[in-house]
Amino acid sequence: MAAGTVARDDDRIRALPRTLLLIALVVAISSSLGSPLITSVAITLHVSLAAAQWTLTIALLTGAVATPVLGRLGTGPRRRAVFLGTLGVVVAGSALAVLPLSLGFLLVGRAAAGCGLAMVPLMIAAAREHLDGDRAASTIAMVSVASTVGVGVGYPLAGYLTDVGGIRAAYAVGLVLTTIAFAAAVRAFPESSQPSAPKPDAIASLLLAAGLLVLLLILGEPALLQRHLGVALVLALVAVLLLAGWVMRERRLTVPLVNLRLLRHRAVAGANAAMLVAGAGMYLLLSCITRYVQTPQAVGYGFGLSTFTAGLFLVPFSILGFVAGRISPRVRKRMSAHALLIVSTAVVLVAFVVFAIDRGDIAGPLVAMSLLGFGVGAFSAAMPAVILAVTPAEETAGAMGVNQVVRSIGFSLGSTLSALILAAYTAAGAVFPSSEGYTSAAWIGVGITGFALVIAVTSRARPGRP
Structure with missing residues (x-):
């Protein structure tokens, strides 16, 4: 050279x-x-x-x-x-x-x-x-x-x-x-x-793309679930059939688009399941807080923040997220990536509890947003380490690609869930939901994040297992 x-x-x-x-x-x-x-x-x-x-x-x-x-x-x-x-x-x-x-x-x-x-x-x-x-x-x-x-x-x-x-x-x-x-x-x-790998199979790529497109279309359109539930259920069935067809196609390929055997590994499957559930919870809380602080005070709650000021409200989320990511490699010298995943999920759960019980002044949502940022940052830093610990180097992009898709599905699910919950607490003809809607959303988020915590705790790879 x-x-x-x-x-x-x-x-x-x-x-x-x-x-x-x-x-x-x-x-x-x-x-x-x-x-x-x-x-x-x-x-x-x-x-x-x-x-x-x-x-x-x-x-x-x-x-x-x-x-x-x-x-x-x-x-x-x-x-x-x-x-x-x-x-x-x-x-x-x-x-x-x-x-x-x-x-x-x-x-x-x-x-x-x-x-x-x-x-x-x-x-x-x-x-x-x-x-x-x-x-x-x-x-x-x-x-x-x-x-x-x-x-x-x-x-x-x-x-x-x-x-x-x-x-x-x-x-x-x-x-x-x-x-x-x-x-x-x-x-x-x-x-x-x-080493070079064969190009992706066109049929498998189309089946996966179409299945994900339909699934995310349903999750990204709360109005579809609210007003046209029958259509949403039909589309959900179409998505399941497309993804099932993709799995069958993948199992016949010598070099699949995604290594399904790797995804069945206890640690990888658990990490992706935790990502799906925790991602839904994280985006549920993020959506609720940003909507809550922009609600005019005349409604009886909220702080009437402008779009720009509400955006500044996310700055602590990012700063503490980056701080968590920065210190995570040092923390991992004292605990495993799996343990860090568990701790970070618990931090997100605490953020939900804070938002559920303390929204009387702006400090409560601000603390909840800050805790969410730190939890999301630590969670995001730990997730790749959990997956890559059992992933061959040549499968890195594929394994993390699946995790990225799972994250997108979780975030879309959380966004849609927040819209549906708050819509259920919005009176006919009203623009804003009642404050009880945010309380219900927060406690539902506690349940979702608690479930993610259970998944994280029980998905540790057993010693001695490849």
Whole structure:
């Protein structure tokens, strides 16, 4: 190998941790731009709130659908090309969102930007292959944390820019950030030396993509469950049939899209189950707190915060999430990743209890949001370690891709659950639910998170088992 090539590779490896952290944070910010802008999009483009909601939903859908396919496609020597190509699609999508606005262009752009969510497993695979033990562990933890709690950066940023320059200003910053991330990836994302793997099976990819698309469509549309339950049940059956067909197809393939045997491992199955249930609880609480603090005080509760101020309310969530991710590698020298998963789930449970019993002044929700951030950060840092401890290096992207999809399903379920619970406590003709709705949602969240805690406790891999 030429001396120049060796030097270039060494520079890439040295810059890899900060590059991956930058890209993970940018992807989180870009994907979260949809949520705080929904009302502004509806007003600016003269469309309904339900139509504007798709600027968020479509990004989550494309991210979840693309994740397992890109995880397999990016295994081995193709990883750098797939990573840069996907990030290029994200940049193009961000550019579309800044063009003279129409809902069609905006939705296409948001769908393309959502592909960035599928890049996290490839980043984790790159860190695991190219970094040594401690640097790999800390980098993987921080990438996982940034991809989750980075929304706390995107929310206030989007709210402020929308107030100052409208929604195009907010999306323009998304374009600038993704362009910077692309330039950093071109310079620092390394080639993989792992053996080449066959390309994903087209039929398996289509079955999985279609099944996830239908499932997340149901979860992402609370109105469908509220007003058209029969249609939702039919779609749920379609999703089950598509995913069952995918499983049967996978079992016949020599090189499957997802290693189903690996997913049946006690530790991996338990981690994914905990991710699904805990993710639903985490997003339930996040949704409830952000809605509660924006409720006008004239309703009898709430604090009437603006979109921007409510976004600032998420800053402690992100800060404590990053603090938890930063200290997690040191904590893991005293306890296992599995034990950290249990502790972090317990912290989220405490956050629910705080929100359930102490909402009289703004300090209660603020403490609950801070505890949630710390719990989510520690949980996100521990999850990859639990899964990768029993995962072969060549299956890293695939295994983490499945976990990413499970996380998306859990978050969508939590968001929908919050909407359904609060809708049940909203009187006919009223805009806001009663305060009891938030109390019920909080205690339901305690039950959900308690169930996740039971799963985490009972899913420890037995000593001596491979």
